[in-house]
Amino acid sequence: MDSLSYPYYAVAWLATVVLLLLSRRLRRRRNLNPPPGPKPWPIIGNLNLIGTLPHRSIHDLSQKYGEIMQLKFGSFNVVVGSSVEMAKVFLKTQDLNFACRPKTAAGKYTTYNYSDITWSPYGAYWRQARKMCVMELFSAKRLESYEYIRVEETYSLIKTIFKSSRQEILLKDLLSTVSLNVISRMVLGKRYLDESENSVVSPDEFKKMLDELFLLNGVFNIGDSIPWIDFMDLQGYVKRMKAVSKKFDRFLEHVLDEHNSRRKAEGEKFVATDMVDLLLQLADDPNLDVKLERHGVKAFTQDLLAGGTESSAVTVEWAISEIFKKPEIFKKATEELDRVIGKNRWVQEKDMPNLPYIEAIAKETMRLHPVAPMLVPRRAREDCKVAGYDITEGTRVLVSVWTIGRDPKLWDNPEEFCPERFTGKEIDVKGHDFELLPFGAGRRMCPGYSLGYKVIEATLANLLHGFNWKLPGTMTNDDLNMEEIFGLSTPKKFPLVTVAEPRLPLEMYHL
Numbered sequence: 143m144d145s146l147s148y149p150y151y152a153v154a155w156l157a158t159v160v161l162l163l164l165s166r167r168l169r170r171r172r173n174l175n176p177p178p179g180p181k182p183w184p185i186i187g188n189l190n191l192i193g194t195l196p197h198r199s200i201h202d203l204s205q206k207y208g209e210i211m212q213l214k215f216g217s218f219n220v221v222v223g224s225s226v227e228m229a230k231v232f233l234k235t236q237d238l239n240f241a242c243r244p245k246t247a248a249g250k251y252t253t254y255n256y257s258d259i260t261w262s263p264y265g266a267y268w269r270q271a272r273k274m275c276v277m278e279l280f281s282a283k284r285l286e287s288y289e290y291i292r293v294e295e296t297y298s299l300i301k302t303i304f305k306s307s308r309q310e311i312l313l314k315d316l317l318s319t320v321s322l323n324v325i326s327r328m329v330l331g332k333r334y335l336d337e338s339e340n341s342v343v344s345p346d347e348f349k350k351m352l353d354e355l356f357l358l359n360g361v362f363n364i365g366d367s368i369p370w371i372d373f374m375d376l377q378g379y380v381k382r383m384k385a386v387s388k389k390f391d392r393f394l395e396h397v398l399d400e401h402n403s404r405r406k407a408e409g410e411k412f413v414a415t416d417m418v419d420l421l422l423q424l425a426d427d428p429n430l431d432v433k434l435e436r437h438g439v440k441a442f443t444q445d446l447l448a449g450g451t452e453s454s455a456v457t458v459e460w461a462i463s464e465i466f467k468k469p470e471i472f473k474k475a476t477e478e479l480d481r482v483i484g485k486n487r488w489v490q491e492k493d494m495p496n497l498p499y500i501e502a503i504a505k506e507t508m509r510l511h512p513v514a515p516m517l518v519p520r521r522a523r524e525d526c527k528v529a530g531y532d533i534t535e536g537t538r539v540l541v542s543v544w545t546i547g548r549d550p551k552l553w554d555n556p557e558e559f560c561p562e563r564f565t566g567k568e569i570d571v572k573g574h575d576f577e578l579l580p581f582g583a584g585r586r587m588c589p590g591y592s593l594g595y596k597v598i599e600a601t602l603a604n605l606l607h608g609f610n611w612k613l614p615g616t617m618t619n620d621d622l623n624m625e626e627i628f629g630l631s632t633p634k635k636f637p638l639v640t641v642a643e644p645r646l647p648l649e650m651y652h653l
């Protein structure tokens with residue numbers, strides 16, 4: 143054989159193998175049995191069926207197609223599980239296969255190219271991040287050591303509300319200030335955002351940045367579904383992602399520089415006092431399996447700030463709004479508080495096991511208003527079968543906890559806000575009871591759930607203990623708008639404006 147023809151033989155041989163593989167794959171795909179779902183249009187798939195509140199559109203579709211359905215968002219298959227059984231498969235029995243996240247513009251542009259915890263793909267880097275969360279950042283001992291911060295910030299909230307007694311207040315603003323202060327003191331070591339601190343960002347500006355980050359991490363960016371039009375950035379989201387990320391970077395650079403200076407100045411005597419200190423120490427650890435770089439420290443810090451701030455404020459605002467609709471709940475809650483706590487002290491975290499009704503209000507709020515109504519998207523790592531249907535590698539997976547929370551097979555009168563349904567029941571939010579999953583479950587479950595839940599319960603309990611709540615002017619409970627908007631959290635569309643009156647002896651407010 144002529145030696146010149148060897149390359150031709152090689153190419154022909156390779157082409158045959160590729161063709162065989164492709165045709166095998168095509169044949170396999172043709173024989174697949176995908177979950178039921180609406181017929182997709184070319185290019186857009188089923189995006190035409192998704193409205194401005196995607197969790198509601200998906201809920202409606204699941205009522206038609208069942209507990210597992212397949213949609214097409216542009217070029218991607220999206221499987222939605224919306225029953226306890228399906229949540230168990232995706233988050234427990236086959237959790238390992240669904241422990242990845244899809245690549246999105248938000249992950250790329252707002253988290254240093256997927257270097258944070260939330261958007262990093264399944265692998266050694268993410269596993270190490272979760273280990274850091276369990277061992278260092280959110281260990282029970284560490285959370286306990288920060289309890290004094292949560293107490294101080296709750297008192298500061300009570301004082302602020304007391305000072306504005308009988309005036310209109312925007313509750314959510316005050317609530318996000320508390321959670322922001324709690325989290326920034328735990329993560330960054332100080333409030334950083336006090337006007338007096340000569341800070342790089344003002345508190346208002348910082349809150350706006352967090353709101354924007356949250357929104358952009360939850361929005362429906364068309365380029366994520368139809369990659370070939372991504373460059374056009376039709377909704378302008380990518381531009382906004384780049385802008386907010388630039389602002390965060392300036393702030394985080396400043397934070398890291400300050401922390402490094404203290405470490406250098408204190409030398410041998412240095413002791414880590416906040417989460418950034420811990421992360422910087424870990425970044426210097428030569429024994430880490432995967433190196434944690436400076437941009438990784440910044441991405442983790444931003445994740446902790448964002449995860450910890452918005453979610454608890456949104457939940458408490460929903461709880462108070464629901465209570466306005468049913469004043470008898472306020473009566474029952476204050477009866478419990480007066481009986482267990484009395485009128486001469488504030489509620490502490492360790493009181494919570496003795497306040498089952500307050501706990502039930504928190505759970506009922508998270509059932510009807512889960513902060514992440516479809517959790518954070520997962521991604522199938524390999525082809526697999528669920529309930530007899532084929533799910534192909536790369537499929538995006540959503541678990542609609544919003545639908546599960548409204549499943550009439552699980553809950554009587556599911557649309558009704560009724561904390562009593564939880565009293566005397568063992569249903570918890572820790573990812574074991576699949577009918578209530580506000581923090582998700584399994585490997586990707588929220589690592590900050592214990593902290594988030596503590597802040598929600600203690601804030602709610604003290605707001606109900608310390609104040610009588612009224613709506614402004616002639617507004618009635620029926621006038622209260624309960625619409626929501628969609629983002630990574632699902633806040634009220636119209637923030638709650640309230641008027642508070644002290645409920646306890648006046649000396650109690652001199653904190």
Ligand code: HEM
Nearest residue numbers: 259260446449450453454513514518581582586588590594
């Ligand atoms: C009311 C409070 C909170 C709620 C309702 C909440 C909810 C959630 C949910 C639903 C997920 C996705 C779980 C999944 O994919 O299955 C999540 C993930 C996450 N949360 Fe939270 N969260 C809260 C508070 C916090 C706090 C206080 C922090 C940190 C300070 C935090 C940090 C994170 C992180 C880093 C992830 C990503 C985990 C991963 O992908 O491995 N969250 N959270």
